[in-house]
Amino acid sequence: MTWAALRYRPAQALLLAVLTALVVGCAAFAPLYERALAQSLLRDGLSRMPPAATAIELTTSREQGARVRAERVREIFPTSLAGVYGPGVERWSGRVFVTGSQGVSTVTMWGSPTPCDGLVLDAGRCPQAPFEVLASTAEARLQGWAPGAVISAVEARGIASGPAFASPVTVVGTYTQDELSAGPWAGLRLGGRAGTMSAGLAPTPLMDALVTSDGTFAPDEQASSFVPGAPGWFQVAVSVTYPLNRDAISLESLDGIPAALSALGDEAARELPRIAVSSAVGDLADELAEGRRQVLVIVPLLMAQLALLGVVVLGLVAESAVEQRRPEAALSRLRGGGASGARRLLVAELGAAATVGAPLGLLGALGVTTLVRASWLAPGVPAELPWPTFAAAGLGLLLAWAAIIIAVGRVVREPVADLLRRVPSRQRGRRMGLVDAGVVGVSVAGVVALASGNLAGPLALATPALVALAVGIVLAHLLTPAATLIGRRSLDRGRLTATLTAVQIARRPAVRRIVTIITVAAALATFAVNALVVGQHNRELRARVETGAAVVLTTDSDDPAEVETALRQVDPAATKATPVAWIRQGSSDSITTMAVIPEEFARVADLAVDPAAFDLRPLQVAGTLPPVITGTRLSVTIGSSAIEELDEVGDAPQRAGEGPIFAVRLGKPGGAEQTLSLDPIPLTSSVPVVFTAEVDCPQGCSLLAIGVDRVGLDYRVLRGRFTITELRGDAGPPAAIGRPDTWIGSGDKNADVLAPYAVPGDLGSPTAVALDLLSARTGVRVTAKGAVGNLPAFVVGSLPPGTTSGGTFQGAGLDGIAVQFQPVGTLPYTPGGPSNVAIVSLRALLDRASTLAPVVGRLQVYLADTSFEAPVRDALGAQGISVTTTVRESDRQALYDGSASAWGLRLAVVVGLLAIVMAALVLVLVVTTAWRPRSRDYAALRMSGVPLAVLRRASALEQGTVVVVAGVAGILCGLLASRLALPMVPLFTRPSATFLADLRPAWSAVGGAAALVLGLLGVVAIVVGTRLVSRAIPARLRERL
Amino acid sequence: MSAPTRTGLAITTHGLVHIYHADGHDLAALSGVDLRVASGEIVGLLGPSGAGKSTLLTLCGGLLRPSAGTIRIGPNDLAQMDESALDRFRATEVGIVLQGADRNVLPYVTARRNVDFAQRGARQHGREVPDASEVLDLVGILPLANAPLATLTPGQLQLAALAVGIAAYPGVLLADEPTSQLDHAARDTVLAAIREVNAQVGTTVLIVTHDPQVAAALPRTVTIRDGRVGGEGRSGQEYAVVSADGSLPLPPDALDRLPPGTLVRVHPESDGRWIIIPEEDGHGPA
Structure with a gap:
């Protein structure tokens, strides 16, 4: 009878089946997609991590005199990881002094049972016996080493006393390291140092590594390290690197790795000598876990709502179908079947139609998952059928049945006489059902x-x-x-x-x-x-904000001028490339300095968010240098003064008749500052008065600020004006203090209330200035805009600890020495940088850098478009500047587009x-x-x-x-x-410290x-x-x- | 299998009242119906549209609850029965044929399967039911037992509806306009089938009809007028029925001559007859 009923209304049956298929499909798709997405995250993560990053490396520390044994290191590697990690590869290392053509270098000697794996042998043969070494081809050419050359290698023991291991080593061949990811040298850069010097105040020549067999370090070759005169390494390290078996790793096995690593780390820490465990695979596991957590939010958010809609539609379709079957329900009741009989009749028919749809829905979900795997997930995601799929499909079918049973239940309970009506009675009015x-x-x-x-x-x-x-x-x-x-x-x-x-x-x-x-x-x-x-938009924006430009090249240069020279060869108009310097200070809560050429930066950088905020013209005022005085004696001529005493209400005037103390702040070369309080300024005078003081400025000091100080318990409010007609050192001309726009005043002269202020006034002379002031108990001053340290800066983030009451703070100069910054505004973010940054003029910072100290920090080149990358690289290379890292907006966006969130959305x-x-x-x-x-x-x-x-x-x-x-x-x-x-x-998988999502x-x-x-x-x-x-x-x- | 022996159930109503609510008013469909139908009798219910015939039929089927009065089908006092008892009653004791043959059948199964379906309730309540073929043969459509219903003529479809109504050989058969929209031949066939059912099974039959020819073919008719029994017809004779409260509904032609409010004297004759003598002016004293 059920089959006959279905054939009688085939379209309805088909529709119910299709809707149930949709509901079941939505429910089943969620776990299928979650699993596929997790597999995709795993594969994508592995593809972005080089083998060295996913390997587990166990390294002994360089304990003095300790015997190191690779066997012990291998013993602590957990057997639980044996299935997903390959056999460990040993690597020994020791440091030796080698005398080369440019002096003595500290060279790392690396040893392995298979020393030539991952190397290209350019000449000679592979080391076999102990103390046979390979030198890099570039180093051998520089030092004139041919195969067969014997060189002296004394163990570099630092400050340890006692005889050093010294054994001549024989160069048996030369190598080039071509494949960083292969062999025992995975993750190591053996070369790239030949002919270079170390950084710092006392540079030393660097050398490429020497490669030898493990026999050079074998314990059997070592006599007791403490016996004077006996041969043997004093400080060696051995590492055993276990490469991840990328074909064997699965989601489940990856889940277990962080715990195993943690246990391994605990055991390794108890060893003597201590064994260090390093691996970035934990990061992959964390990222994968976070991605899966996000998927569990996004996928249900979308699919549950669709399933809910499907259930609602199914319910309403079932309601419509049940309405059509009122006569059949009536017949069943009429023939004594009761409400239960009528329910069975209708549910059997409608439920059968729905049940037919369930396997179709499951198949549909599998089909869509297959399509998704082929189209937008990472390649290689396997076809899987996790058990929650069936549970979810079952739940979907249950929901469909529930919708049908509810729709049927409402009708079959009606009185038989109502069911028999040809036209059901209508509810009048606006009553809403329960x-x-x-x-x-x-x-x-x-x-x-x-x-x-x-x-x-x-x-x-x-x-x-x-x-x-x-x-x-x-x-x-x-x-x-x-x-x-x-x-x-x-x-x-x-x-x-x-x-x-x-x-x-x-x-x-x-x-x-x-x-x-x-x-x-x-x-x-x-x-x-x-x-x-919105997701796509934010991923793009974040990539642009965090990169800062279409391409950002980090150079190994420490000279902004040479970088700029190279750029101007290929971009004379400075529309496509600009240098950027980054200088960090020591503490974590200090502010990082970002030095830019403001007009170029505005053209070249990608100001993705709120570009109107990046009006960096106020930075250019930094070109103005502060007034300078030179000599050992400072003299200040007060031309006139008219200052009135205003009592505090109810208080008797203190120090009546005495004017405020004239004060200056000087800045010395090297950054030190000195505040001098000279003599009291007459309250009223039209006769010039000269103040003098001893100063230490033979090379010149910058005039950072001028103003007044108050002494002792002086509660008077002093208001008025005085003029400085000359301020000079005894070995130089009068300071150029006359332009009011080169001073930064304080307070508001025109305020309605009595509040302190100091405002410069124009006297029409380049060497004279007036000062309008109101001082209440404490001093007031005007600060030189072009003062040393008061560099205009835009601040991203909050002002650092130590910010003065005037708002200035210390930041790092190009030479690492502290510079005083004056905030001239804030910016919403740092293009290509962190959140706690002071953006200043590169040229101004260069002016203030000491010529003695090298530039510290990082020099980058921001490029406006990717097509300019090759010419810029060539231009930099022509200046002898190498590019160490390259960041592209497109790569960053591709990273975000390959995230769990992107795939989920x-x-x-x-x-x-x-x-x-x-x-x-x-x-x-x-x-x-x-x-x-x-x-x-x-x-x-x-x-x-x-x-x-x-x-x-x-x-x-x-x-x-x-x-x-x-x-x-x-x-x-x-x-x-x-x-x-x-x-x-x-x-995003990881939140951003700098980027605020635009929703x-x-x-x-x-x-x-x-x-x-x-x-x-x-x-x-x-x-x-x-x-x-x-x-x-x-x-x-x-x-x- | 031979037909189980059944005895028809008697139908008795006393002061039966049914009030329903419509358009904001309470309306009395039945205003006190006293009816007796003997076991195994065939009775037709006549009357104008809206007189209450179908309501009476529906009440007899337990599909509505009386507002007042009593209604008994055999030993069953329908007013006192709960829903499950009524389900059992409908499954085993009463068969209902609704007006319009198509409303009595599941359109997507054959006549045979419809009869099976109708017998389900009786089987569940432990009642022995005849074979579906026997039922269909009884009404004369056995050869069409497995034919799609859409291929049956209107008369054959009505017979199928009748078969469904008597599927469990109930004690009472209630049929609402079973011959409407049928041609004469089909009508006669259906009536013959009903009589056959009554004769073979002993089922008491109550038929609602508008058709005077159908009424003429029935041994007894009851006329419902304005929610009350207005008269009866037996063997071609029309009778007025004295109701329980002593009122005597006049036939329509008499009512024309003696409109409501007319004063009459009811005068017994020596031969046992009673005569009605209206007053000269036809109305009461001033």
Whole structure:
């Protein structure tokens, strides 16, 4: 009987099967995709990490006199890792002094049982016997070593006393290290030092490493290290490197590695000599774990909502199907089957249709996963069927059955007499059912909790769909009375099409279902597309912010001038390349200095976020140097003064009649500062007064500030003006203090309240200046803009500890010596840098750098586009400058695009499309299941004389109006859901210290989604509406069975 | 298998009232119906539209609850029965044929399977039921037992509906307009089938009909008028029925002559007859 029932209504059965397949497919897809994504993260992570990074290296420390044994090192390697790690590769090392053509060098001698693996033998042979070595080809050429040359190698013992191991070694060949990742030298750079000098104040010549066999270090070759005169290494280290077996590593085995590494580290720390454990595979495991955690947020966020929509659609389709089967339920009750018999009859039929869909859904999920694996995940992801897939599919089927049972239950419990009615009684008014009211209540509670930050977990993830569901239900209930009212008014005005449209909307119970589903589908599509585009946008922005330019080259140069010279060879106009210097200070909370050429930086750097904020012109004022005095005696001429005493209210004047103390602050070469308090300035004087003081400025001191000081308990408020007509050292000209714009005042002279200030005044002379002041108990001063240390700086982040009350702070100069910075503004982020940065003018910093000290820190080149990279590299190379690292925006973005978050959000495309398809299906279904009675209605209207064209318009408008109203509501819900739920979506595997995510809606994407939703559903609505009318033939009125 | 021997159930109503709510008002579909149908009797219910015939039938089937009065089908007092008892009653004791043959059958299975379906409830309550073939043969459509219902003529479909109604050989058969929209031949066939069922199974039959020719073919008819029994017809004779409260509904032609409010004297004659003598002016004293 069930099969006969299914064949009687095949379209409905098929639709139920398809919808169940969608629900089951969504449920099953989540664990499938999560697993595939995890595999992809593993493969992508491994591809980005060189073998040396994923290997586990156990290294003994260089304990003095300790015997080291590789066997002991191997013994502590855990057997639990034996399956995923290959056999360990030994590597010995010791340091020796070798005298070369440029002097004595400290050279590392490396030994291995297979010393030539990973090396290209350019001449001679591979070392076999102890103390036979390979030298690098470049070093051998520099030193004139041919195969057979004997060189002296004395063990470099540092400050340890006693005889050093010294054994002549024989160069038996020369090598070039071609493949960094192969052999026992994986991760080591053996060469690249020949002909170079070490950095620092006393550079020494560097040499490439010597390579030998392990026999050179074998313990058997060592006599007791403490016996004077006996041969033997004093300090050697042995490391055993276990390479990761990348074919054997799996997600499960990777999960176990961090714990095994931790245990290994604990055991290694107990060894003597101590064994160090190093490996970056833990980072991979951490990153993978974080990625999987994020996937567990993103995938359910999208798929659960789609599944929820599917269940709602399935429920409403089941409701519609059950309504059609009221007569059959009535028959069952009529024949004494009771409500249970009627339930069994309907559930058997509808449940069977749903069950057929379950395996289809599972197959569909597998198919989509296969497609996804082939298209956007990392290559090599295996096809897997994790057991949660079946559990999820089962849950999906259960939900489908539950929807059917609920729909059936509501009908079969009705009185038999009601079931027998040809037309079910209609609920008048706006009463909402219990289930609908419950859904609205839960949704409102969920939104409030989510907005207040009190909601997390699975319910929070479903809130966007619940919001749309609630709005859809309320809108559906409001639409009927609104349409009734409009219909009545249109009828009064004689507008036939509008009347028919409104009345049809008001009288169809199916309208509520369509409105609810379209609202949810539109919301889901909008939310999904917005999340996808916002994610993409933020990944791009972060890549640009963190890189700072299209390409950033880090050089090995310590001379900004030579870097700039090289750049100007290929970019004379400085529009494509600019130098940037980075100098860090010692402590972790200190501020990093970023020195740029402001006008070039603004052109070349990629100012991805808030470019208008990067007006760096105030930095250029740094070109102004402070006034200078030279000599051993300072003299200051006060031309005139007019300062009044203002008592504090109620206090007797203290030190009445005494003026403030004239004070200066001087800056000496090397950065030291000195504050001098000279003599009291007369309160009122028109006669010049000269103050003198001893100073130590034979080479010149910078005049950092001038002002007044207060002495002792002096509560007077002093206000007025004095003039400085000359300020000079005895060995130099008068200081150029006359331009008021070269001084930074303090306070506000025009304030309504009595508050301290010091403001320079123009006297029309380059060497004279006036000072308007108000001093209350403490001194006030004006500071030289071009003062040494008061370098204008834009600050990113917070001001560092030690910032003065005037706002100045210390930062590092190019030579590492502290420089005083004066903040002139803040910037939202550092292009290509960390968050605690002071951006200053490179030229100004160069002016202040000592010529004795080398430039410390890092010199980079920012490039405006990638096509300029090769010419710049060539130009730098021509100046003898090497590029040590290269960072490209495209590479950084590719890194973020290959993250769990990016892959997770790509599901949004699938979700959005499926949501719209479901809504279209519902639209078609609801109309087609009731097409007979509806077309009979239209046939009756035709018989009554209503023109066919009017009927077509009314039918199309009926469907279209519902689509537009519900679609717009859904789109707005999608935007609200984005605002609520997007902050929960992890956009990156690792958070950024500098980049603040921009979660504003992607309006173009939202517009596109809206157009697609309204356009597609609108077309479907119009087509089904007009086709319905085409079946409205008079013969329809006589139809029975 | 031979048909199990059944005895029809008697139908008795006393002061049966049914009130329903519509358009904000309470309306009485039945205003006190006293009816007796003997076991195994065939009775037709006549009356104008809205008189309450279908309501009476529905009450007899246990599909509605009376607002007042009693209704007994055999030993079953329907007003006192709960829902599960009513389910059992509908499964075993009463068969209902709804107006419109298609409303009585599952459209996607054959007549045979429809009869099987209708017998399920009785089987679940432990009642012995006849073979579906026997039932179909009883109503005369055994050759069409496995034919798709959409291929049956209206009369054959009605017979199929009848077969479903008597599938468990109930004590009472309630049929609402079983011959409507049938041609004469089909109508006669259906009536003949009903009589055959009554004769073979002993089922008490209550038929609602508008068709005077159908009514004429039934041994007894009861006319329902304005929610009350307005008269009876037996062997071609029409009778007015004295109701429990002593009122006597007049036939329509008499009502025309003696409209409501007319004063009459009811005068017994010596031969046992009673005559009705209206007052000259037809109305009460001033």
